[in-house]
Amino acid sequence: MEGHLKIETRVEDGIITQAxxxxxxxxxxxxxxxxxxxxxxxxxTQRVCGVCPYSHAEAAxxxxxxAMGIRPNTNGQLLRNLITGAYLVHxxxxxxYQLSALDFIDIEAVLAYKGTDPVLGTVRQWVREELGSSRxxxxxxxxxxxxxxxxxxxxADSLLLVRNYFSxxxxxxxxxxxxxxxxxxxxxxxAIEAGGVTTRPTLGMLAQYRTLLRRAEAFxxxxxxxxxxxxxxxxxxxxxxxxxxxxxxxxxxxxxxxxDNHLFTGGALLNGExxxxxxxxxxxxxxxxxxxxxSGAALPPLGTKRxxxxxxxxxQREEQQKGGxxxxxxAPRYHGEVMEVGAAARIVNSYHQGGNQVLRELxxxxxxxxxxxxxxxxxxxxxxxxxxxxxxxxxxxxxxxxEMVEDGVLGFEEREVPRxxxxxxxxxxxxxxxxxWLETDEAGLIKNYExxxxxxxNFGPKDAEGxxxxxxxxxxxTRISNPEQPLEAARIARSADPCIACSVH
Amino acid sequence: MIPFSRREFLKKIYRVVVxxxxxxxxxxxxxxxxxxxxxxxxxxxxxxxxxASCSGCSISLLNIEQITVLDLLTQFSRLLYHPNLxxxxxxxxxxxxxxxxxxxxxxxLVLEGGIPAAMPHxxxxxxxxLGKWVSRLAAGASACLAAGTCAVSGGVAAMPGTLTGVxxxxxxxxxxxxxxxxxxxxxxxxxxxxxxxTLLHFMRHQNLPETxxxxxxxxxxSYTIHQRCPRYAFFQEQNFxxxxxxxxxxxxxxxxxxxxxxxxxxxxxxGNSNYCLxxxxxxxxxxxELFPRPVIYHLYDDPRVREGLLQGETITFNRxxxxxxx
Numbered sequence: 001m002e003g004h005l006k007i008e009t010r011v012e013d014g015i016i017t018q019a020x021x022x023x024x025x026x027x028x029x030x031x032x033x034x035x036x037x038x039x040x041x042x043x044x045t046q047r048v049c050g051v052c053p054y055s056h057a058e059a060a061x062x063x064x065x066x067a068m069g070i071r072p073n074t075n076g077q078l079l080r081n082l083i084t085g086a087y088l089v090h091x092x093x094x095x096x097y098q099l100s101a102l103d104f105i106d107i108e109a110v111l112a113y114k115g116t117d118p119v120l121g122t123v124r125q126w127v128r129e130e131l132g133s134s135r136x137x138x139x140x141x142x143x144x145x146x147x148x149x150x151x152x153x154x155x156a157d158s159l160l161l162v163r164n165y166f167s168x169x170x171x172x173x174x175x176x177x178x179x180x181x182x183x184x185x186x187x188x189x190x191a192i193e194a195g196g197v198t199t200r201p202t203l204g205m206l207a208q209y210r211t212l213l214r215r216a217e218a219f220x221x222x223x224x225x226x227x228x229x230x231x232x233x234x235x236x237x238x239x240x241x242x243x244x245x246x247x248x249x250x251x252x253x254x255x256x257x258x259x260d261n262h263l264f265t266g267g268a269l270l271n272g273e274x275x276x277x278x279x280x281x282x283x284x285x286x287x288x289x290x291x292x293x294x295s296g297a298a299l300p301p302l303g304t305k306r307x308x309x310x311x312x313x314x315x316q317r318e319e320q321q322k323g324g325x326x327x328x329x330x331a332p333r334y335h336g337e338v339m340e341v342g343a344a345a346r347i348v349n350s351y352h353q354g355g356n357q358v359l360r361e362l363x364x365x366x367x368x369x370x371x372x373x374x375x376x377x378x379x380x381x382x383x384x385x386x387x388x389x390x391x392x393x394x395x396x397x398x399x400x401x402x403e404m405v406e407d408g409v410l411g412f413e414e415r416e417v418p419r420x421x422x423x424x425x426x427x428x429x430x431x432x433x434x435x436x437w438l439e440t441d442e443a444g445l446i447k448n449y450e451x452x453x454x455x456x457x458n459f460g461p462k463d464a465e466g467x468x469x470x471x472x473x474x475x476x477x478t479r480i481s482n483p484e485q486p487l488e489a490a491r492i493a494r495s496a497d498p499c500i501a502c503s504v505h
Numbered sequence: 506m507i508p509f510s511r512r513e514f515l516k517k518i519y520r521v522v523v524x525x526x527x528x529x530x531x532x533x534x535x536x537x538x539x540x541x542x543x544x545x546x547x548x549x550x551x552x553x554x555x556x557a558s559c560s561g562c563s564i565s566l567l568n569i570e571q572i573t574v575l576d577l578l579t580q581f582s583r584l585l586y587h588p589n590l591x592x593x594x595x596x597x598x599x600x601x602x603x604x605x606x607x608x609x610x611x612x613x614l615v616l617e618g619g620i621p622a623a624m625p626h627x628x629x630x631x632x633x634x635l636g637k638w639v640s641r642l643a644a645g646a647s648a649c650l651a652a653g654t655c656a657v658s659g660g661v662a663a664m665p666g667t668l669t670g671v672x673x674x675x676x677x678x679x680x681x682x683x684x685x686x687x688x689x690x691x692x693x694x695x696x697x698x699x700x701x702x703t704l705l706h707f708m709r710h711q712n713l714p715e716t717x718x719x720x721x722x723x724x725x726x727s728y729t730i731h732q733r734c735p736r737y738a739f740f741q742e743q744n745f746x747x748x749x750x751x752x753x754x755x756x757x758x759x760x761x762x763x764x765x766x767x768x769x770x771x772x773x774x775x776g777n778s779n780y781c782l783x784x785x786x787x788x789x790x791x792x793x794e795l796f797p798r799p800v801i802y803h804l805y806d807d808p809r810v811r812e813g814l815l816q817g818e819t820i821t822f823n824r825x826x827x828x829x830x831x
Binding site for chain 2: 004006024025026027028029031032033034035036037039040043044047048049050051053094098099102119122123126135136137140141142143144145146166169170172173176177179180181182183184185186187188190191193198199200208290309310311312315316328410412414416417443444486490499501
């Protein structure tokens with residue numbers, strides 16, 4: 001799945017009894033940064049992920065700003081939000097339509113479509129031609145796929161979803177354009193540097209951003225909302241599927257212009273109790289990750305300067321050995337516990353921290369409409385729904401903040417790279433809590449760097465105590481109707497939005 | 506019924522050709538002629554693999570503006586496999602790729618990301634090292650496209666300090682003795698117009714566009730960022746900016762424009778919405794084989810530059826520029 005994700009399950013009597021989630025791409029970028037100029041981290045770490053580069057850019061800038069002891073000025077903070085906010089909305093739409101929706105609908109249902117919509121007409125014509133042809137792999141890339149009876153059939157809602165799958169491509173490009181207006185380009189915006197944002201905003205840029213934001217708002221609050229709600233209503237049982245530990249971790253995201261009062265407050269929900277964020281509680285275990293065991297299994301961020309990957313022979317041995325190491329991803333823990341990160345954690349933690357009235361009202365209203373409670377957010381559908389809620393809330397904040405930007409005023413201040421300094425930068429990536437830890441040497445070069453990334457939290461392996469990772473836990477106990485085509489497992493894994501490029505980095 | 510005429514469809518394609526700066530090479534009439542000629546219009550089959558990559562080039566492809574992604578998928582290419590877009594899951598992937606590698610169906614192989622040669626186990630696909638898949642699929646492909654800097658020259662995946670020994674697609678093909686024609690499309694991320702143009706050219710002429718010594722389409726990679734820089738006049742006047750907010754050439758802030766070939770100054774990114782220099786930022790050299798440098802953007806008076814602590818061509822270049830200016 002998703003290029004470099006492998007999931008192996010054991011199904012007994014139709015139930016998943018064992019699950020192993022493995023990240024199969026290792027690049028080793030964080031330790032490679034040692035010896036580079038500290039500002040290079042922004043450019044390199046965002047290339048950990050081409051889907052959420054903005055969040056790595058922001059976390060790297062925050063870590064260096066922390067080491068410098070500065071905060072961006074008003075315009076700098078606002079522009080940064082305009083970049084990161086648009087990008088998170090982009091990723092929410094990309095995830096729902098392009099990476100998940102087709103698990104819930106049958107694209108062949110479009111054959112029965114009788115209306116005159118041009119997009120659906122094109123799709124119908126194409127599906128008909130492809131399926132009637134003798135081509136190799138007719139219908140690619142939408143076929144082959146896992147089939148299952150538990151899918152929306154050719155009713156109006158699923159046709160709308162097919163239509164919006166394609167309409168959404170336009171929105172994605174426009175949201176990336178919003179990022180580029182102030183970020184320089186997307187993916188991989190350059191302009192977020194420690195000290196603010198290098199783009200000097202003009203009235204023209206702001207006008208263009210506002211226009212695109214209005215279009216994004218219309219799509220998010222219109223079709224995206226309707227599609228999410230129709231999938232929620234068609235699959236109410238998926239508010240029960242894919243339940244994890246219920247421990248949720250999130251970091252603060254989208255502050256006001258002064259850098260405080262984040263739209264989403266950080267925090268932890270641990271064993272049913274809400275706690276303020278404690279970064280000191282984070283460690284990473286590598287018992288089941290393909291690295292040599294050189295020190296204690298669980299290390300705090302910056303706890304080691306070296307991660308030695310296994311060689312080919314050792315890798316083969318571990319793979320074949322029962323109970324051997326099985327993933328390039330490490331296993332982050334919070335007070336030793338497995339945490340789920342992501343949109344659901346962001347929404348539930350922010351709701352409980354209670355600061356934001358708009359968020360509380362939106363969540364309350366949504367729950368009444370769908371007949372669910374906050375406890376149901378710990379589920380496949382709860383995660384999809386939370387992504388929509390995040391996007392809707394962010395659009396609201398962007399609308400306020402785009403009006404607060406002062407045109408012609410640079411939101412950037414220069415500072416020397418600090419020597420012998422440490423800094424930490426935390427934010428929310430699209431997929432959840434992201435932290436960068438930085439240490440510089442006496443020349444201001446990187447002495448050590450650590451990323452603790454959302455997909456590492458969610459898709460990491462077991463730890464020394466044998467506790468399964470977050471998604472492994474979600475998979476356990478799931479009923480699979482056809483073990484040859486385990487669509488249920490795919491839906492669960494995709495609900496947590498896997499990104500192995502991020503997870504292993 | 507397709508709700509727009511062929512002529513309208515071709516016009517759309519033509520718009521992307523123009524946007525990609527290729528109009529003199531491929532006129533609208535030529536496209537029409539190709540459409541009505543004896544040869545049936547071929548939709549090239551694409552197989553897209555990801556090596557040591559971040560999916561950024563895939564996301565960038567979806568940003569293509571001049572045609573819709575719907576048209577891209579249904580009208581002028583057949584995307585047989587893509588790790589993010591394809592619905593094929595689990596064992597279906599290996600079966601699909603094997604059937605292609607062993608079959609007669611023509612296809613173009615697109616590789617995003619590099620190939621970890623020193624640690625084949627650092628990138629596995631369906632229980633096999635990625636390099637094995639690339640070899641099998643490249644050998645039978647009509648052409649190979651290296652999408653983005655990682656596939657072209659390793660990029661961040663091959664930066665000094667990494668342990669996986671990432672090599673480019675060109676190096677991998679040479680090592681394996683595979684002679685399939687190759688096009689390099691560097692930039693981080695790859696610009697979608699470059700890939701779409703290459704596909705269109707292939708559709709029209711059944712061959713690949715003209716390239717330079719590094720197998721990049723000459724159309725896009727004949728000039729450095731520096732040569733076409735909107736601040737070039739400042740450079741000629743030896744007027745160097747000392748801060749992000751000043752007018753002047755950005756060389757003293759670490760700009761990589763002189764060593765980076767790409768067409769950003771003319772076509773930008775995201776439908777020409779912006780690009781690094783217009784965002785006030787020095788060029789980071791993302792399309793250069795030297796990317797990422799040990800130092801990219803720095804302060805003009807960074808004492809470490811004078812102390813010679815930060816080695817590399819940029820620094821040398823900068824000091825020379827400073828010397829010239831003072």
